[in-house]
Amino acid sequence: MKYFKSNLMLLLLLFSQLSLKSQNSKVKDYNNYEPQYCEGVIPSILNQSSSSKAKEATKTIKSTNAKRSEKKTEIDHAIESSFFEDQLLTSGQILYGDPMAEFVNQVADELLTDKKQLRDELQFFVMKSHVPNAYTTHNGIVVVTIGLLARLENESQLAVILAHEIQHYVLKHSLQQYKEVKQTIADSRSRRGSSDLESKIKHLYRFSKDQELEADKMGYELIKNSKYDLSEGIYVFEMLKYSDYPFLETTMKIESFETPYYKYPTHIKEGIAKKLTEAVAADEKSDKEELDEETSTHPSLDKRINILKNLVEQKNFAGKQKFVVGQKQFEEIQKMSRYELLLLFVRRGDYGRSFYLSSVVEILYGKGNFIDKVKAMSLYGILEHKIKKHDLADYGCGINQNRGDWRPITAAIETLDAKDFGAFASKLIYDIYSVQRQDSFLTKITNRTFQLIQGKLDINLKDFLNFKPQDIETAKKNVDTSAVISTDGKLKNPRSRITRTSGNEIAINSAYYTGIFYTVADKKALESYINSVEQSYSSMGTPKKETYASKVERDKKRYLSSNKNISSITFLEPKFTFSLGRVTSYGNDIQSNRNYYLEEITKKNILDQWKFVSDYTNMDIQMLNNSVSKTLKTEDLNNYSRMNDWLTERLNNDTGQMILFYSQYLKTEAQDKYIGWVGYDYTEVPRPFDPLALFYSLYLPVYFPFYLAKQLQNDCYFNQRILVYNTETGRQIYNNKNMLEHKIKDDFLKAQIYNTIYEIKHVEGK
Amino acid sequence: MYRLTINIRIALVCFLTTLGGVGNTFGQANPGYLGRKSLVQIDITGSMGNLIFEGPIMNLNFGASYEFARAKDFAWNIGYKSINQTMNTFMCLGESFTYDIPDPNFPGSTKNTYLTDGNFNYHVDEIKVASKFYSEVKGAIAPYGRYMGLEFTLDRMSFSDFENIKWYSNMGASINDTVSSVAPISIVTLSFISGGRKMLTDQIGLDYNFGMGYTIYQSTPNMLLELVDGESSSSDKELVFQTMGMKHFSTSKFFQASVGISYLF
Structure with a gap:
């Protein structure tokens, strides 16, 4: 009995520990926060097809009076x-x-x-x-x-x-x-x-x-x-x-x-x-x-x-x-939603706002890796767009959109020119990086930032190391203020005033941002880091200026060299809209009504064709499923959401290539190296009367049946849009928009999909 | 329609333009329909130019061809076709094919002689080279989908099986003047073609093709216009048969429709 008791105690202890553990696992790790996805069993409404729900609703409405x-x-x-x-x-x-x-x-x-x-x-x-x-x-x-x-x-x-x-x-x-x-x-x-x-x-x-x-x-x-x-x-x-x-x-x-x-x-x-x-x-x-x-x-x-x-x-x-x-419980979800909000702003590319809010959240809930990363990402994101000369109002720094206390900092970010901001961002990012050097995402971002300010903004990184406080003092002394104020009775061209003042400003400017790293505590670490960045950059080689001939040569190489490395692509399930419409005024305005039932059927068919091509070729195409069906699970939806988040962030950043925040949350980078998005949009419109075609067909009676057959058929507009990205580099490797005048048929779809896969394999060169 | 004044130089320009176009389409290697870029094809062609003649409207011929796609939207098609046609005077009703023979009653003069009865066969061995632009949709993948193109054919027409040939002179007497052989003719034709290929399975496709063409060169001395319209008259007996054959063949190129089965590989 004693033995039993002790065992029971042990069991109880174990159980209590287990239950504690399970409780602990539910507690969110805010230090390394990860985006929240769905949990538990999928709601039953998502296991019943949309068409059957619509049909049921129609039936009940029909039975009313x-x-x-x-x-x-x-x-x-x-x-x-x-x-x-x-x-x-x-x-x-x-x-x-x-x-x-x-x-x-x-x-x-x-x-x-x-x-x-x-x-x-x-x-x-x-x-x-x-x-x-x-x-x-x-x-x-x-x-x-x-x-x-x-x-x-x-x-x-x-x-x-x-x-x-x-x-x-x-x-x-x-x-x-x-x-x-x-x-x-x-x-x-x-x-x-x-x-x-x-x-x-x-x-x-x-x-x-x-x-x-x-x-x-x-x-x-x-x-x-x-x-x-x-x-x-x-x-x-x-x-x-x-x-x-x-x-x-x-x-x-x-x-x-x-x-x-x-x-x-x-x-x-x-x-x-x-x-x-x-x-x-x-x-x-x-x-x-x-x-x-x-x-x-x-x-x-x-x-x-x-x-x-x-x-x-x-x-x-x-x-x-x-x-x-x-x-x-409320405070818990409030905190969670605020962390999520940070992620949402990053995903939207609203970097000005996410930079500000990360400081707010830091004051509220204390420091954390996640908040640091958001801050670094925001600064890096703004830098990328500043270099590309994008309108920063689209990236969360719009002064008119931002009211309240986030306005001064976003206004400042917008006002600073790329070089000024580059120095500012690199310092803040380096500060964050120097504490967590082992973090792969932060390393990536920091390296890229320093490469950008050196390569694109022509900032000599050595200037940061060689800065001496005396430089500022001497620069200030050199400013000849008397030249601006002097009134010696002589007439002067007012333009000379501008030249002089701006000349003096430049004397200070060239020195002012180099002092930003002077306060860094561990100067040796900074020196070794800057040296390593410079080396890695020089080994990459400075980009050559592109002439027309070199561009043609590059394109040729891209087309001819086949990239056999792409063996798997993860696609989000194709978006598909099917509409029957009418032309309101000849040739331009098309009004259409979506046919949801046909959409559901055709989407299944499109998925079948993708599966066929996947089996047919050596390409491993994974289709992330999100359409309502009996077999849909929470896990499917979460996988879809995860990829969708990455893609949304990428699409919100209009750059050639960019390191993205959500790339941290992909399953493994090797597995999800290539992400694709497919969209189809199909519209049928009654063909407008073409008098010229009728005239020809009457002139050559043999063609009349063909004319008639064509005239009685609807006009088809079949839009196909496919995007593929490399998640490692954030580079878009394939972007194809086709406007096809073709009915949706199996052989046509197969051919188009096969062609797409072929092009993806051949387009990305080295 | 009957004003066929195109000469061989214009045809050459068409051909060179085609080649020029091909050069531009080599932007990307051809993916082919599901990776298949070549095909063999068997087809039945119906030539409807026979409408001008009395007799069967459709002249059905079997042909075989080999096609290989060179660019995303371009393919060459090389083929052979065998054409057989039995001609009789009934088919030429309303037309007059005459030749002049010396009139024994009036030395130094000739008399016009009509062909009134009899059958003969003409046989054509045709080799074709066609350039097909798969121009139906953006991103079409040759050899698949709809296309337009140019088709050049080199034809060798030979005559045989002369039976019951009877001549009738304008003086009212029938003349027995048998024919044993007629020299073969070489012909070059050019057709504008359009059509498409729909896949029945992954490898077998159903083809349809329409063509409109005309003769651009022939080795007989007739005027091209004569072959199509108007009466022909000469002093050469052989030319009567050559003209009949040519006229039938040339007009049959006006409207061609073919249906075929192709095997992609």
Whole structure:
């Protein structure tokens, strides 16, 4: 018995340890944060094909006694909703089963404790989007964005938002709105080429001002009956009002990076100050325009705040709580969503914002490798785009888009020229790198940064080492200020004034940024690092200037040399749209309606053909599946999302090659070396009457049957777009856009796919 | 349609343009249809130029060809075709094929002689060289899809099996003047072709081809225009048969349609 007892104790101990371990494994490692993907079992709606769901919905609508025309609109809406919802849920942007989505579901449970039936109809998800927003679909799918979660302060605020969204579903607002603006939706939505998920979701589930107020009102009722504090709703509206601002602010100016040996020249500081004052003026102007309520779909936030304030004052909400599920859980998901938000900004290429926010998160939650990496990545990203002379407003440094405390630093980044910024970025990146030299990603980024500033910006890295503080002093002394001020009665060309001042500025400029590394503690390490970078760069050889002849020679080599190394490519499952349309005015404008059922069937066929070519050739083509089916699993969706994230980041960076942040999260780089994206877009339009062809056919009667056959057939537009990237270098190795006038047939598809694979193998040269 | 005034120089320009075009299409080596760049083809050609003649509308001939793709959208096609046609005077109704023979009653003068009855065969051995531009779609992969091109043929026409040949003079008397042999003719033709290939399996394809062509050179002294329209008259008996054969053959190039099966490898 004793033996048994001790054993039992041991077992209990083991068990408790095991359970502790399993709990520990669930705790997120924020130091080395990794993007959150879905967890647990896949929702059952994703195991039922979209067409069967649409058919079921159609059946129920047909059995009702509504008017025929109304039924038709309802059916259209049901079909579109069913297919779109699946597209949304499998887009790789949606999270379920993870702590954030779980928490949202728990809050929803609390809200709807008395309404079990309604709770069963609704499903709550989290969407990977930086925009603070929430959406409700026709079939009861409520989506809350990460941008929103990162801004919330307590659980009640989330409850107010959920209550509002639930009312949109209960009141069937999307159907009502669809009926009203069917024509405008049809006009704008179906124009070929517009398939952006977020713009579409806004179109499909955009509600009128009255509907918003109605949902507000009903939502408040729901909150009143729950344990949540309604007064927190006021904050929600205020938060939406400040959506252009960071979720938490800290003052960050370019001066904070100055040292006694590294000071920005006055003209740079003046330039930044000028930009900031201009931006404030622009703000006032745009604020005035925004006041015009006619243009916005939502009622003005001030109006909503006032309504809520009145409501809160009238009634006593004693005993209501800010947290019901739990403050700890909320704080956990708040932290997680803020880390995710950093990732989202990096993925978007909003490097200015991610640089600023990484400092905010650092103050909030302490230092960490992940935050350091985000910071380094942001600086490196901006440097790449600065060198390419891209508009930095597209990369999170737009002064007009950034309001609040992230404006000064983003304005400074935009104002600094590439050389100034190169020195600035290399110092900050080196600081991060010098602490974690073993990190492969940081090593890559740091090496590339130093190579860039040396190779592209012509900064002599030795200047950093050879800097002496006296240089600045002597440069300052050399400035002949008397020449600028002198009034000796002689007439002067004002242009000479400019030449002199700028001459003096240059004397300081050439020295000013070289002092940036003077404060580095371990100078020996810096010296050895710079030497190693210089050596590796010189061994690479300086790029030659490209002449026409050398370009032709290079292209020839590319075409003729076959790269046998590419033996496997991972493709995201092809995107496919099938639409039947009509030409509105001859030759240019095509309006089309998507045929979702045909899309589903043809997509399967396209996948079969890809599989055929994969088996046929020696190329190992892995297709990451995300279409709704019985066999779809969470793992499939996560694999798809992971690749999709990498591709999104790559596509958001319009550069020839770039090291990407998400390349850290690929399974293994060798396995996922080549990533591809395939898109097909097929439209059939009745062929416009061609009088010339008729004339010819009448002249040569033998051709008349051929003319007739051609005229009776639809015009086909078959767009094919294929992109392939090398994840190691971030280089695009294949980009093909074909506009084909061909029907989708098996042999044609096979040939096209085979041709693509052939070209990929032959295009990338050494 | 009947104004066929094209001479051999224009044809040469066409041919050289074709070659020039080929040079430009070597941007990338040809991937071929699923890696297959060559094919052999067997086809049946129907020549519908026979409409001008009385008789069977379609003249069906078997042919075989070999095609090899040299660029992504370009292929050469080399082939052989055997054409057999039985001609009789019935087919030439409404047309008059005459030759002049010396009139024994009036020395020094000739009399016009009509062919009134009889059959003969002509046989053509045709070697063709065609350039095909697979121009249907961007990114087409020769040899697959639709194409347009030029087809040059070198033909050798021989005559045989003269039976029951009867002549009738304009004086009202029938003349027995048998024919034993007619010298063969060499012909060069040029056709614009268009068509396509649809794959039935990964290796076997169904071909269809349309062509419009004409004779650009022939070794007989007739005018090309004469062969197509108008009466021919000469003092040479052989030329009557050559003209008949040429006229039939040349017009049959106007509309050609063929269906074939090809095996890709």
